Amino acid sequence: GESVGLHLPTLSVQEGDNSIINCAYSNSASDYFIWYKQESGKGPQFIIDIRSNMDKRQGQRVTVLLNKTVKHLSLQIAATQPGDSAVYFCAEGTYNFNKFYFGSGTKLNVKP
Amino acid sequence: DAGITQSPRHKVTETGTPVTLRCHQTENHRYMYWYRQDPGHGLRLIHYSYGVKDTDKGEVSDGYSVSRSKTEDFLLTLESATSSQTSVYFCAIRPSGTGSSYEQYFGPGTRLTVT
Numbered sequence: 229g230e231s232v233g234l235h236l237p238t239l240s241v242q243e244g245d246n247s248i249i250n251c252a253y254s255n256s257a258s259d260y261f262i263w264y265k266q267e268s269g270k271g272p273q274f275i276i277d278i279r280s281n282m283d284k285r286q287g288q289r290v291t292v293l294l295n296k297t298v299k300h301l302s303l304q305i306a307a308t309q310p311g312d313s314a315v316y317f318c319a320e321g322t323y324n325f326n327k328f329y330f331g332s333g334t335k336l337n338v339k340p
Numbered sequence: 341d342a343g344i345t346q347s348p349r350h351k352v353t354e355t356g357t358p359v360t361l362r363c364h365q366t367e368n369h370r371y372m373y374w375y376r377q378d379p380g381h382g383l384r385l386i387h388y389s390y391g392v393k394d395t396d397k398g399e400v401s402d403g404y405s406v407s408r409s410k411t412e413d414f415l416l417t418l419e420s421a422t423s424s425q426t427s428v429y430f431c432a433i434r435p436s437g438t439g440s441s442y443e444q445y446f447g448p449g450t451r452l453t454v455t
């Protein structure tokens with residue numbers, strides 16, 4: 229697989245703790261948001277999405293929160309595991325287009 | 341992996357030469373995308389396709405062209421490669437249809453180095 233040596237903000241957490249990864253988006257017209265996980269040497273993998281008419285959505289061990297007032301998105305991972313170590317990206321877009329804009333990513337490092 | 345393959349997986353080429361990267365999918369999805377990934381920039385959309393012979397530009401399309409003559413193949417061409425095009429290139433597909441979300445499935449990537 230492929231990866232890039234990204235100089236990213238890094239979040240280090242202890243295994244079993246909860247993780248919160250934040251993302252600020254730029255376009256107030258964006259109405260759809262996605263979180264992706266990218267493991268070393270692989271392409272991004274979909275985690276969870278949320279539409280602008282919602283402020284919270286839950287998946288398995290993950291929760292996404294959307295605050296449209298301050299254009300902020302967060303991803304919460306419960307009981308973080310070593311397998312969660314990866315780079316996490318948020319992406320924003322609209323329903324009418326295929327153009328999604330990705331953030332620069334946050335590296336999550338889970339310490340055993 | 342949603343049946344997406346990219347070829348080649350690695351390529352080194354010289355400045356000024358043309359380069360074509362291929363993305364192949366096996367599930368007849370309508371929407372296909374090309375992104376590049378660089379340190380500090382995340383993923384940036386180069387071009388996308390919404391059907392055979394239907395393509396549109398993304399945010400960093402200069403110096404790139406695409407073609408889609410068959411549903412399963414989406415080609416990205418660097419007309420005259422430059423060092424600034426050294427990057428990792430990802431292809432993605434998006435399933436469409438009733439109830440589909442907008443999630444995209446990504447291929448494994450191609451590392452291109454322009455010397």
